[in-house]
Amino acid sequence: MSGTRAARGRIDKRAAILDAAYTVFAREGYAQAGVDVIAAEAGVAKATVYNHFGDKETLLRASFDAVADEALARNMAAVERLSTQGDLRTMLEEVGYALIRCYCDEQSWALRRLLAAELAQFPDLLDIVQGRVADKVMESLADRLARLCLAGRLRAADPLLAAEHLAGLLLGSLDRRSRSGTREIPDMEAREIAAAGVDTFLRAFAAGS
Amino acid sequence: MSGTRAARGRIDKRAAILDAAYTVFAREGYAQAGVDVIAAEAGVAKATVYNHFGDKETLLRASFDAVADEALARNMAAVERLSTQGDLRTMLEEVGYALIRCYCDEQSWALRRLLAAELAQFPDLLDIVQGRVADKVMESLADRLARLCLAGRLRAADPLLAAEHLAGLLLGSLDRRSRSGTREIPDMEAREIAAAGVDTFLRAFAAGS
Amino acid sequence: MSGTRAARGRIDKRAAILDAAYTVFAREGYAQAGVDVIAAEAGVAKATVYNHFGDKETLLRASFDAVADEALARNMAAVERLSTQGDLRTMLEEVGYALIRCYCDEQSWALRRLLAAELAQFPDLLDIVQGRVADKVMESLADRLARLCLAGRLRAADPLLAAEHLAGLLLGSLDRRSRSGTREIPDMEAREIAAAGVDTFLRAFAAGS
Amino acid sequence: MSGTRAARGRIDKRAAILDAAYTVFAREGYAQAGVDVIAAEAGVAKATVYNHFGDKETLLRASFDAVADEALARNMAAVERLSTQGDLRTMLEEVGYALIRCYCDEQSWALRRLLAAELAQFPDLLDIVQGRVADKVMESLADRLARLCLAGRLRAADPLLAAEHLAGLLLGSLDRRSRSGTREIPDMEAREIAAAGVDTFLRAFAAGS
DNA sequence: GATGAATGAGCCTTCATTCAT
DNA sequence: CATGAATGAAGGCTCATTCAT
Incomplete structure (x- = not known):
């Protein structure tokens, strides 16, 4: 005790x-x-x-590790909501919304800011953030899209490319819209961004279009 | 003299x-x-x-000003290649490629890195980089897309949204692919990214699809 | 147990x-x-x-105590080889050689170095090293020389002065020659120093000269 | 101006x-x-x-340099008083006294103390103190003694050895007597030490003895 | 009594900034 | 105006020392 x-x-x-x-x-x-x-x-x-x-550097790395782990978990949880069942658009919008929320989380902004700031001095931080988070999430998203293709719900020659495009459509405007994380994105706007991104995505990748 | x-x-x-x-x-x-x-x-x-x-801060701002002006000029030059004449896909691919090159320019990476790093301390740097560059470029791109809509070559309800989506499709994967600017993107890969992005864009926005 | x-x-x-x-x-x-x-x-x-x-200071003092005791014992053993019997020059050379060896012992150098270094801060260390070692050795050497005078083998008005002179002749050059303890003095050189020192000593102090 | x-x-x-x-x-x-x-x-x-x-280390070295130069000058001035003319004993006593004063100068004690203290960390300080001071002085003293031999005033097989012995006789007791520089040596005592040391020296090395 | 963890004071060094020339 | 020298305010890191177990 x-x-x-x-x-x-x-x-x-x-x-x-x-x-x-x-x-x-x-x-x-x-x-x-x-x-x-x-x-x-x-x-x-x-x-x-x-x-x-x-020393201070080690402390920075340890912080990165911890936060990156959290971020990975949250992102993965979002992606894993994509199943081959249920209404595709609704599901994608929900996943999209969740990913947007992950991306716009204050901690995520801070992580990316710190990474950008210290990249020159500590290049290996990249491995933590991109190698252990971004890549995994993208791969996982590609996996789910691939299964949707196999299930005949989507039509994409290269699932990884489709995943990149989906992510680009969902997250690409956030930097500008949130003024690099300076401005909070209201919930409704986030839903609209998700809806619009998914709409474009589906127009390009929906099976039978 | x-x-x-x-x-x-x-x-x-x-x-x-x-x-x-x-x-x-x-x-x-x-x-x-x-x-x-x-x-x-x-x-x-x-x-x-x-x-x-x-003082040092003023020096930073002055640097930002100078580089942001350059970046704006380069990006605008790229966007302005979009006309209502000529083959649409080819033109978009060229513009896309040019935007990718702008985005991946070493100076641009540095600009974004510095912005991210010092955002907390000097929030007004945002106005320089986003207000005076990113927003203008996006507006300009939206303008051109709008004219393409009017010319019947594209079909987009909201040209700004379309511009965001095009930008997202083109640039969204670059952070990951270039490891935050750490790795040079070979010319061929840049062309492939442009082609793929434009392809998805056209599948979603081409008139008469 | x-x-x-x-x-x-x-x-x-x-x-x-x-x-x-x-x-x-x-x-x-x-x-x-x-x-x-x-x-x-x-x-x-x-x-x-x-x-x-x-605390650290006490630890230093305790170390000094221990090492000073050892040093004293070794030096006394050397001096006490001086008897009134046997060949004088040979005996003095042997004692001289032994004293040189004591002085050049790595531990002795360290002791003197530490003493010098910390004298300003801990003046009482002097009492340990000089009061309890150097003085005793010199007195003891003077005693032995006095007995040699009484035995008619030496002629010295002031035995303590003679002892100082003998010590000076034997040890005076060691600092320079051994580069303050940095360089090991070879055995042969030590013997030569002893012989030369004793020679000068005897030229000045031998009875009947 | x-x-x-x-x-x-x-x-x-x-x-x-x-x-x-x-x-x-x-x-x-x-x-x-x-x-x-x-x-x-x-x-x-x-x-x-x-x-x-x-940095601090460089400052230490620079201090050493400056003080060593001063010490060298003072010692050389003392030694150079030795000429082949005038009463030998008187001259030697004066030189001896001057050397004793040099050795017992507060700055000299400090120099030797610092050297001893930092020898382990900065071994090259030795070169400054011994190489550039002690050795030179001893050589110079040997030179003068050699000339006295040539002039028939002294009899020494090895002038350097004689110089070492003279120095040992003069300075050997100072560490103990001044309690490592802690106690000021009165003028009269210094003169006595010089006189006694020179006396012993002359008994051993005077020509025609 | 032995230990691991915690502490607070202090030290070397750097750096943005100013002043005198 | 350009410069070399000087400065004061921090900042990262260490270390002798003390507690709680």
Whole structure:
């Protein structure tokens, strides 16, 4: 019991630091973010941060890992709603809406911002974000579209290309519309974007058109 | 004469500083970029940079201005190739290819990276990049598509939406494919992306389909 | 039995820490030596060091004590070979050689280095090294020389002065020759130094000259 | 003129930093010495220290250089008083006294202390202190003794050895007597040490003895 | 008594910015 | 105006030391 309390304390602190780190990195950028600020936000001493993560760079990577994992999970959950049963347009609109929400999540914007900002200095962050998230999601989406083709609901020569196009139609306008994440996209607008994107997609890829 | 020479020297220095600034900002990020490094790259003394631009932030804005203007010009030139005459698919593919090239230009990547990185601290940079570039390009593209509709070559209820979708189909996959600008996209691949994007676009929007 | 084992474990740990401390102090200097490094070298936890010695300064003093005792013993053993019997020159050369070896021992260099380094901060270390070692050795050497005078083998008005001179002749060149302990003095060179020093000494102090 | 004033300001600051650095290094040891303390003592900003010397280590080396040069000059001046003319004993006593004073100078003690302390970390400091000072002085002393031999005033097979022995006789006891520089040696005592050392030296090396 | 984790103070170094020439 | 020198404010990281188990 007492051992558990201690261990939990340790884990809690580590998690608190990770949370605080991501918050501060997202808010101020990697370079501007002070480790003391992170420590204060996590409610620990600065040295504790170093005890856990060694240096600021490692802390950044760990934050990325954690957030990327979350993002992956959310995106996958969205894609996996695509089944071969039910009304195709409705289903696609729902998936589209969910993907838009994932993309527009404040954490996702922060992740992409940080990635862009620090790409020059830490090129391997790409592997975390794209290799472990974006690629997987796209592959998974392609898989589902392929099954819809086999089920005769869609007609696409290259499922991966179709997935890219679907994603492009759904997400392509979000950067501009949300002013790079600066402006919240209202729910209704998100639904309209989803509907319009799916409409175009279906006009191009629906079977029997 | 000597006055002219002096004035030219002054202008040259200003331009050299701007160039150097953008180079260094792009290479190392705003926060990591040292003013002394910029000064060294421009071949002037650090104080000279301050004489011209006052502080680092102003220098960043000035760089953005210059590069955004260039980017706007290039993108507009691409869009304006869209006329109501000639083979539609071929024309769209050419425009698409040109837009892809603009998007994948190293300077454009750097611009977007810097924007993302410093958005939190300098939100008004958005106005430069999106307000003065992306929006204009999109509007212009919408204009051209509208005229194609009027000419009976396309069928789109909302030209801006169509423009967004075209852009999404063309550019949506580039982030992933070029690994956020890390990997050069070969010419043939760019042409394939353009062709595929245009194909989907035309399947959805071609008149009489 | 288990109590004994435990006590032995305790003693072993204390000794291990002392050894490790001296090793690390000698290798890296007092200020640069990290307590964690010492603890690691001793195979204990950092806190254990503090349980035993309270703080770093005390640890330094304890190390000095231990090493100074050893040094004293070795030097005394060397001096005490001086008797009133046997060939004088041979005996002096042997004693001289032994003193040179003591002085050039790696541990002795480290002791003097540490003393010099920390003299400003911990002036009482002087008492340990000079009061408890150097002075005693010099007094003892003076005693032996005095007895040689009484035995008619030497002629010296002030035995302590003679001892100082003998020590100066033997050890005075070692700092330069061994590059402050950086360079090992070969055995033959040490013997030559001893012989030359004793020769000069005897030319000045031999009875009947 | 104004240029001179500026340059002088620069030089003055550099010199002030060097002085302050040596003072603080000598007082607190290299590791314990804070660069801010040095800067404060020199009356400049901490960054100015870095503008001039780059880092703490370089500052240490520069201090060593400066002080070693001074020490060399003083020692050489002492040795060069040895001529082949005048009363030998008196001259040697004067030289001996001067060498003792050089050795016991507070700056010299500090130099040797610092050297000992930082030898492990910066082995090349040896070259400055021994290579550029001690060796030269000893060679110079040997030269003078050689000329005294040629002049028939001394009898020494190996002048360098004789020089070492003279130095050993003069300086060998100073470490102990001055408690490693902690205790000031009164003038009279210094003269006695010189006289005694020279006496022993002459008993061993005077020509015609 | 031994340990792992946490801490707070401090230190070297950098950097945007200003001043005197 | 251009420059070299100077500055003050941080910031990343370390380390001796202490608690809770």
